[in-house]
Amino acid sequence: MAAKAKKAVKKSAKPAPRKAAARRPVVPAAPQERPGLIEVGGKPATVIGPDIRVGQKAPHFAAQVGVWAGQDLWANIEPLEATAGKVRILTPLPSLDTSTCDAETRRFNQAAAGLGENIQVIVISTDLPVAQKRWCGNAGVDRVYTVSDHLDASFGAQYGTLIKERRWHRRAVFVVDEQGVVQYAAYMPKLGDQPNYEEVLATAKRLAGR
DSSP states (O other): OHHHHHHHHHHHOOOOOOOOOOOOOOOOOOOOEEEEEEEETTEEEEEESOOOOTTSBOOOOOEEEEEOTTOOTTOEEOHHHHTTTSEEEEEEOSOTTSHHHHHHHHHHHHHHTTTOTTEEEEEEESSOHHHHHHHHHHHTOOSSEEEEOTTTOHHHHHHTOEETTTTEEOOEEEEEOTTSBEEEEEEOSSTTOOOOHHHHHHHHHHHTTO
């Protein structure tokens, strides 16, 4: 009888539960690096991030306010969220204190006077917010918004404009529609090249129904 009882106990015994496998931490992929894509000072330089294409959703990015109506200097802002429902012209550039960037920003500021309330020009550079505010004040630029990508280069790494060796942006222009889709994208081959203003402005006006 004892042997039978012992055998019955063995049959009813349940296998020990297996230990759950430890989950490996998710490591974010490093931004893409593209050596020699552009020249800076006569030397090949590395661009961080992929090129943005027409038809894709515009990546959201964080920045700090240089000049933005109703916002404090250095305030954290998500520019695409803050201008949701508008057509956006995004103009990343190396520095407002360079002659080409100066000319470009003045040109877009002048054009902004005739664009209407539903088109917003946003200038992005790695200048400090205080430098952006100083430059805009000295230049009388008051119709475009300027934001700084200095702290974490959120814009540059996602839009393929960050130059690794200088921590500047390569010059480019993007037009984002009211639904947040990129409808125009152009990268300047050289830092000294200016965008096709007529083409950019015509695209923005068409999207805004002008």
